[in-house]
Amino acid sequence: MAQLVVVAENALLPGETHPRPAKLTVDLESGRIRNVQDGIVDIEDKDGVEILRVTDEDVLLPGLIDCHVHLNQPGRTDWEGFQTGTLAAISGGVTTLIDMPLNSIPPTTTVAHLNEKREEARRVGMSCDLGFWGGIIPGNSSELRGLLKEGVKGFKCFLIESGVEEFPCVGEEDLLEACNALEGTNALILFHAELDSSPSQSDTNSCEHPERYSTFLRSRPPALELDALSLILRFAKQFPSLRFHIVHLSASSALPVIQHAREEGMQNLTVETCFHYLTLSSEDIPENRTEYKCCPPIRDEVNRQALLQGVRDGIIDFVVSDHSPCTPELKKGDFLSAWGGVSSLGLGLQLLWTELGGQGQQDLPWGRIVDLLCARQAKQVGIDDRKGGLAIGKDADFVIFSPKQATHLEQSHLNFKNKMSPYVGKRLNGSVKATYIRGQQVWDGSQGKALDPKRGHFI
Numbered sequence: 001m002a003q004l005v006v007v008a009e010n011a012l013l014p015g016e017t018h019p020r021p022a023k024l025t026v027d028l029e030s031g032r033i034r035n036v037q038d039g040i041v042d043i044e045d046k047d048g049v050e051i052l053r054v055t056d057e058d059v060l061l062p063g064l065i066d067c068h069v070h071l072n073q074p075g076r077t078d079w080e081g082f083q084t085g086t087l088a089a090i091s092g093g094v095t096t097l098i099d100m101p102l103n104s105i106p107p108t109t110t111v112a113h114l115n116e117k118r119e120e121a122r123r124v125g126m127s128c129d130l131g132f133w134g135g136i137i138p139g140n141s142s143e144l145r146g147l148l149k150e151g152v153k154g155f156k157c158f159l160i161e162s163g164v165e166e167f168p169c170v171g172e173e174d175l176l177e178a179c180n181a182l183e184g185t186n187a188l189i190l191f192h193a194e195l196d197s198s199p200s201q202s203d204t205n206s207c208e209h210p211e212r213y214s215t216f217l218r219s220r221p222p223a224l225e226l227d228a229l230s231l232i233l234r235f236a237k238q239f240p241s242l243r244f245h246i247v248h249l250s251a252s253s254a255l256p257v258i259q260h261a262r263e264e265g266m267q268n269l270t271v272e273t274c275f276h277y278l279t280l281s282s283e284d285i286p287e288n289r290t291e292y293k294c295c296p297p298i299r300d301e302v303n304r305q306a307l308l309q310g311v312r313d314g315i316i317d318f319v320v321s322d323h324s325p326c327t328p329e330l331k332k333g334d335f336l337s338a339w340g341g342v343s344s345l346g347l348g349l350q351l352l353w354t355e356l357g358g359q360g361q362q363d364l365p366w367g368r369i370v371d372l373l374c375a376r377q378a379k380q381v382g383i384d385d386r387k388g389g390l391a392i393g394k395d396a397d398f399v400i401f402s403p404k405q406a407t408h409l410e411q412s413h414l415n416f417k418n419k420m421s422p423y424v425g426k427r428l429n430g431s432v433k434a435t436y437i438r439g440q441q442v443w444d445g446s447q448g449k450a451l452d453p454k455r456g457h458f459i
């Protein structure tokens, strides 16, 4: 039987403090890891055995997961698409994406819509594995169990306008209806956690200086996130048979509230933040640079430092991109008029590595970075039997990462469709040399190209 044997001087398993030598045997027929051995074991060349040596300069990591991306196909394929989005993923070592239900037309709010999306993805092909979130909108509660049965990983909803009319936000009654429909299923409900319960708290009337980031920032204060959080906590208490998740947390003032709820015994609440909240600060955003605009907004440096501490302390469960692109036309103009969304698909490993991957006291052990980008997300979406580690029986999805290399990020390095990102011009540490899915190389970092652009499966 055809085999691939990967011999690595440095292999990093989620949660481990240091890389260690390891030998991985991959069954190429099934694409799964057949064996993992500690240390470099002598191997002889045998027929039918391919050997891949990962040298001392590089580190072998499990394939990464990004649970929060907007691929927008069908319907807004000029914003992104299955092909370009999954290509950007593998270029950054991400081997599994979970696509958000909105910004595509139709949104993933019915089984028929889910099938339409899958059909489209199947037609154009995808470079990495792909799963789908469903959506909760007013009036679709009768679809939710069907969507779950068809394999969606959970359901996203908005407590404030989403920005697209085909995905309206829910009120408490809609949410109650949805939770009642899902009760007992252990389903995961994701919240865009901003709630404008008293419109006076956000300074929306101040439209002076729309070119300044501070004007936009004032219109989305942390109070919106805190108000949403208190509603979510109420629901999490009321529905212990469901799981509740806060997507893209930006306001660090929510962290003690979340921690307190957990200390009081709440076990069905998780929270993610995004690369941009951990790496960018509002003070540094130049006028009219709308590629930095997203909701909730990037806040100040004090907030950023507190979020980083939330990651170190383990209050924040994992980190995602929330890659939410659009066309250049929609990013034109000022901070109040431009579309909100940051594009960073595939840059996450380099971003976290640059921010937290050194050897200083404030840095994280390498294995924890892998945990945030991989194992925890696999568990969250229930694919940890196949994904999120280098272990016997899992898919042989892995990455060869060069931690000592650095990139001055240029627009031409971006592999997603619309090449706008706040990170262009910045220096990023580390680079992805190669990405493998089910034992086959799909990305060659030295040439900057995909080798097997239709390798992805649905997951």
Ligand SMILES: [Zn+2]
Pocket: 068, 070, 100, 322, 323, 324
């Ligand atoms: Zn999003």
